[in-house]
Amino acid sequence: MSKLPGNAGVPLLGDKSLDFYRDPVLFCREKMEKHGSRVFQSRLLNRPTAFVCSAWAMKELLCEKSNVFLKDPTDVMTNMYGDTIVTTNGKKKNNCMHGATHLASSNSAYKIGGPRCVYTAFKQLGTELVLGLFLNVHADKEPELFQKIAQLCTQHWHGLISAPVNVKVPLWSSGFSVASEARDQLMQIxxxxxxxxxxxxxxSLRSLPLPGSSCASQHLLLFISALIPKALASLLTSFTVALSGNNVLLQSLTDADYLQGVLLEVQRLWPPFIGGRRIAERDTSLAGFHVPKGYGAIYISHAVHRDPRVFEQPDSFVPERWSARNAEHKHFLCTFGSGSRNCIGMKLTDFFLKEACVYLLKHYDWCLDPPSQNLDYKWLPVSRPANPPTVSFTRFGSGQN
Known part of the structure; x- marks a missing residue:
């Protein structure tokens, strides 16, 4: 086996975490060009790490060798959410999610005027959906409790991107400390x-044979405050921006298969999350390169989805690719992970996304307002244009926003 291209550097001084978090897409692009490989090594979170930007290597990492590359038991996700089916290694059980997609959508959830900051509007929608579905808290019936939970969820989420340092002194608390306090309040609710x-x-959750007295509450915390609202807001924002003033609108409305291609292309080009991290349990290989025991491995969804060996014109928005050359390549998307440990909320998010998009297409036309906006993306912690775009929606037949 060959040595991983690149250099993992020395502890602490050789760490490249700041460079990566500053701009992960640029970081990976420069490393791929430098090493001539879509799999390379660097030092992330002070651990030698294999970066996976290849579609084939991603499948090997997450599917073929999922029993070798395991979740990191010390990562921030575990600190903030505890022991759940997302953070625990081993066989994943989805029983508690069966039937969760039978939520009746309310038209009030889609009332959108203009111009509006669409990311904020869609994040509100996602929050309403998960709190209504999982916690029986509805914005119209319990507005004060809804707003309190929404605020606490935001504070708690920021713990995932804060240094895990729990410090609280007069007049100042670390971000991780604020997130921990928010978690405690959410757990009490x-x-x-x-x-x-x-x-x-x-x-229904109370009647399930879950292990441990805190298991149900930890999973509810995961469902209401983790990834679904953020993923939905990110994907709906990218969907509305990509289709703004685009003639694919009419075709995607009348052709369900084409709409599916549009949604797959949105996921491919603008995945909500940058990727996921694993730890090698033993010496192994990845894409033909030797990976020593204890090495990290992070797949970069943005780069995997633009692997030119799988996707021609990788940087172009081409929904037609999913009914042609890439018709059988959906498994190369890692928007919500892949393999046996893919995202537990994947089907639910997909259901919400389609419902919202179909509703918008049936009832609204929309355009960027103002027409010229900076749409350069930021990729952490959730992908979206760095300057949140504003969009005007006009309801069909009304002439009104």
Whole structure:
């Protein structure tokens, strides 16, 4: 086996985490060009790490060798959410998610005027959906509780991108400390719901044979505050921006297969999250390169989705590719991971996304307002244009926003 291209550097001084987090897309692009390889090594979070930017290597990492490359038990996700089916290694169980996609959509959830910051509007929509579905908290019925939970979820989420340093002194608290306090408050609200609610998902969860007294509350915390609202907001923002003033609107409305191609292309070009990280449990190989035990491995979804060996014109928005050359290549998307440990909320997010997009296409026309905006993306912690775009929506037949 060959040595991984690149250099992992020396501990601490050779760490490239700041360079990566500053601009992960540029970081990977420069390394790929320098080493002539879509798999290379560097030092991330002070650990020698294999960076996977190849579609084939991603499949090897997440599918063929999922029993070799394991979740990191010390990562921030585990610190912030505890022991859940997302953070635990081993066989994943999805029982608690069966049937969760039977949420009836309310038209009020899609009331959009203009011009609006679409990312904010869609994040509100995602929050309404998950809190209504999983916790029986509805913005129109319990507005104060809804706003409190939404604010706490935002504070808690920021713990995932904060240094895991729990410091609190007069007049100042670290971001991780604020996130930990938000988590404690959310857990208290969730526990009260579990004790008092007999209906809906939260009521059903109590009857499941879950291990441990805190298992149900930890999973509810995961469902309401983790990734679904952010993923939905990111993908819907990219969808509205990509189709703004685009003649594919009419075709995607009348052709369900074409709409599916549009949504796959949105996921391919603008995945909500930059990727995922694993740790090598033993000496192994990846894409023909030797990976020593203890090495990290991170797949970069943005780069995987633009691997030119799989996707011709990798930087172009081409929905037609999914009914032609790439018709059988959906498995090369890692928007929500891949393999046995893919995202537990993948089907639910896909359901929400399609419902929202179909509703928008049936009822609205829209355009960027103002027409000229800076749409350069930021990729962490959630991908979206760095300057949140504003869009005007006009309801069909009304002439009104």
């Amino acid at each position: 969730i526990k009260e719901k579990l004790e008092n609610e007999a209906q809906g998902f939260v009521g």
